[in-house]
Amino acid sequence: MAVVTVDKLSKRYDSSHELAVKDVSFTVANGEFLVLLGPSGCGKSSVLRMIAGLEPITSGTVSIDGRVMNPVPAKDRDIAMVFQSYALYPHMDVYANLAFGLRRRHVTREEIDRRVQGVAAKLGLIPFLRRKPHALSGGQRQRVALGRAIVRDPKVFLFDEPLSNLDAALRVSTRNELIKQQHELGTTTIYVTHDQVEAMTMGDRICIMNRGQVVQVGRPLEVYRSPTDTFVARFLGNPPMNLLRGRLDPAGERTMLRLGDTAFELPGWTPTAFARQTDREVVAGVRPEDLYESPLPGLEARTVLLPVRVITVEPLGPETLLLLSLGGSDEELIARVGRDTALKNGDQTSIALDTAAVSLFDPTTTKVVTRPS
Amino acid sequence: MAQWLAYLRRTPFLLFIVLYTIATGGPFLWVACMSLRTTPEIFANPYDLPTHLHWDKFADAWTTSNYGTYFWNSTIVVVTAVALVTVIGAMAAHCLARYRFRGRRVLRFLILSGMVVPPQLLILSLFQIMLDYRLYNSLTGLMIVYVATQLAMTVYILEGFFAQIPQDLFDAARMDGYSDFEIFWRITLPIGLAAIFTAVTLNFIILWNEFLYAVVLLTDDSKRTLPLGIMHFMGGHQLDVGMIATGLMIAILPVILLYAFFSETMIRGMTAGAVR
Numbered sequence: 001m002a003v004v005t006v007d008k009l010s011k012r013y014d015s016s017h018e019l020a021v022k023d024v025s026f027t028v029a030n031g032e033f034l035v036l037l038g039p040s041g042c043g044k045s046s047v048l049r050m051i052a053g054l055e056p057i058t059s060g061t062v063s064i065d066g067r068v069m070n071p072v073p074a075k076d077r078d079i080a081m082v083f084q085s086y087a088l089y090p091h092m093d094v095y096a097n098l099a100f101g102l103r104r105r106h107v108t109r110e111e112i113d114r115r116v117q118g119v120a121a122k123l124g125l126i127p128f129l130r131r132k133p134h135a136l137s138g139g140q141r142q143r144v145a146l147g148r149a150i151v152r153d154p155k156v157f158l159f160d161e162p163l164s165n166l167d168a169a170l171r172v173s174t175r176n177e178l179i180k181q182q183h184e185l186g187t188t189t190i191y192v193t194h195d196q197v198e199a200m201t202m203g204d205r206i207c208i209m210n211r212g213q214v215v216q217v218g219r220p221l222e223v224y225r226s227p228t229d230t231f232v233a234r235f236l237g238n239p240p241m242n243l244l245r246g247r248l249d250p251a252g253e254r255t256m257l258r259l260g261d262t263a264f265e266l267p268g269w270t271p272t273a274f275a276r277q278t279d280r281e282v283v284a285g286v287r288p289e290d291l292y293e294s295p296l297p298g299l300e301a302r303t304v305l306l307p308v309r310v311i312t313v314e315p316l317g318p319e320t321l322l323l324l325s326l327g328g329s330d331e332e333l334i335a336r337v338g339r340d341t342a343l344k345n346g347d348q349t350s351i352a353l354d355t356a357a358v359s360l361f362d363p364t365t366t367k368v369v370t371r372p373s
Numbered sequence: 374m375a376q377w378l379a380y381l382r383r384t385p386f387l388l389f390i391v392l393y394t395i396a397t398g399g400p401f402l403w404v405a406c407m408s409l410r411t412t413p414e415i416f417a418n419p420y421d422l423p424t425h426l427h428w429d430k431f432a433d434a435w436t437t438s439n440y441g442t443y444f445w446n447s448t449i450v451v452v453t454a455v456a457l458v459t460v461i462g463a464m465a466a467h468c469l470a471r472y473r474f475r476g477r478r479v480l481r482f483l484i485l486s487g488m489v490v491p492p493q494l495l496i497l498s499l500f501q502i503m504l505d506y507r508l509y510n511s512l513t514g515l516m517i518v519y520v521a522t523q524l525a526m527t528v529y530i531l532e533g534f535f536a537q538i539p540q541d542l543f544d545a546a547r548m549d550g551y552s553d554f555e556i557f558w559r560i561t562l563p564i565g566l567a568a569i570f571t572a573v574t575l576n577f578i579i580l581w582n583e584f585l586y587a588v589v590l591l592t593d594d595s596k597r598t599l600p601l602g603i604m605h606f607m608g609g610h611q612l613d614v615g616m617i618a619t620g621l622m623i624a625i626l627p628v629i630l631l632y633a634f635f636s637e638t639m640i641r642g643m644t645a646g647a648v649r
Contacts (some may be wrong), residue, residue: 100546
């Protein structure tokens with residue numbers, strides 16, 4: 001049980017002049033599952049390694065339960081880590097791998113045996129206790145790596161992309177297994193991944209990083225629904241959010257948004273919200289699932305029809321993706337529609353947009369324009 | 374037809390293997406035959422097979438020709454030197470492969486450059502140093518020289534292997550609470566066992582047959598190692614071919630045994646990392 005606080009954490013590697021991690025701050029509550037999400041090289045693994053004590057901290061602090069951990073060596077932080085490569089000791093069998101961390105901590109032989117057997121039973125590893133890692137499948141190795149972390153009963157779990165070496169089917173089942181174990185144990189967990197599906201499904205909260213900095217922290221759906229900038233908007237969601245150049249036209253107390261040839265009213269937005277958008281240029285963010293082939297029944301009032309030309313139709317099975325060209329502009333957008341669409345390549349048609357679902361971003365700062373409440 | 378062609382295509386390769394085996398195995402068999410024949414028999418017909426097996430020559434060589442002493446001297450010097458060079462070399466290789474410290478590249482270059490210096494270049498200064506430290510004509514002195522000369526190759530073999538051990542294993546062991554030395558002892562050494570066997574076998578073979586340093590640094594007959602002892606039978610006026618052959622067989626035996634036991638591990642160690 002522990003609260004992990006990271007405060008203004010920065011990291012500069014010897015070989016570089018630039019900071020790999022810049023002023024990263026967040027707090028992980030007791031028993032919380034926080035996912036650090038970001039593209040490769042965004043510094044998320046560096047943050048994790050600094051929390052673990054495997055990497056020296058350039059500036060800032062890491063605290064556990066209020067105690068600053070910077071000078072404490074990795075072995076005394078009471079943290080267990082699961083590595084991307086699993087890092088199983090190849091010359092030891094599964095039992096020895098599970099017991100290795102306990103042996104060093106002067107746990108009695110009987111207690112080690114009790115805990116190893118307990119964890120092995122929990123993870124279904126009893127039949128493999130005498131096998132060496134090379135004789136295990138990828139999924140079994142993953143479970144041993146997880147077991148090695150669990151058996152120590154640490155204050156904090158750290159995961160560094162633990163599922164990325166598994167095939168797609170195994171990844172889903174192991175993901176569910178991990179969520180189940182974490183819920184049962186209730187141990188504070190920090191999980192690094194570049195896979196947004198893992199982040200969305202596993203995390204109590206997601207911390208999105210880009211270029212060494214925290215961009216947004218929040219609950220998965222909150223981050224998905226209200227991205228704070230265009231990076232988060234494009235990074236979360238597959239296909240990502242459509243970002244379209246638009247112009248604002250104030251009309252009295254109402255605000256009109258022009259996309260291509262079409263101008264329409266944005267419900268709930270007053271011109272005061274755009275006081276800083278002096279040149280009236282904005283970037284409009286639209287999720288592919290907020291575009292429909294025809295207006296949703298009952299929502300016609302807040303729906304606008306955009307003239308489009310179909311470029312490609314991609315049937316995925318449960319749904320179909322349409323790549324569209326917006327009338328009166330050179331912009332393309334993707335719509336996620338039902339699987340039984342009759343649209344074909346080259347069709348001229350119109351697509352319905354739920355205007356309440358539009359996010360607006362400042363084109364110069366890329367930050368979101370806050371919707372007036 | 375296809376079968377016949379396949380055989381034909383393999384013929385040059387098979388021919389090469391046969392010739393190579395004759396070239397390397399032939400002299401060995403010849404010496405083995407001679408080791409069981411007396412010198413007059415050999416002079417009468419050098420290439421004959423033994424008509425009467427003189428096994429007693431081995432006992433004779435061991436006792437009256439002093440091969441027992443030479444064998445014992447060689448064993449002490451080589452086994453100790455190999456043990457020391459393996460431990461020191463493994464620790465150095467672990468540090469060079471695992472830690473990034475100031476001066477690492479220079480240190481690595483200095484150690485490995487020992488491999489390219491020919492022994493003939495060192496022998497005079499080494500002789501003087503050994504005299505100064507009263508290590509001339511002593512087995513301890515020769516042992517120290519052996520450790521020093523083989524260190525470069527040992528570090529070279531082991532560092533290459535240790536560097537391939539994933540960093541995650543060391544990080545995991547650190548998280549599990551182990552110190553740097555314990556990590557070396559419990560992770561690097563057991564995982565690098567194939568490379569260590571390779572280094573041990575190569576060092577043993579090289580040092581067991583070493584002649585130049587031994588002939589310069591040892592003078593007493595009671596301190597001679599096996600290669601020197603065998604040379605002893607090649608005097609200016611006498612040439613006891615039969616006894617030389619028996620001595621050679623005694624000298625070769627430990628190497629063959631070692632290789633028979635460790636050859637597979639050794640090949641694994643040398644080709645490790647070639648296929649991932």
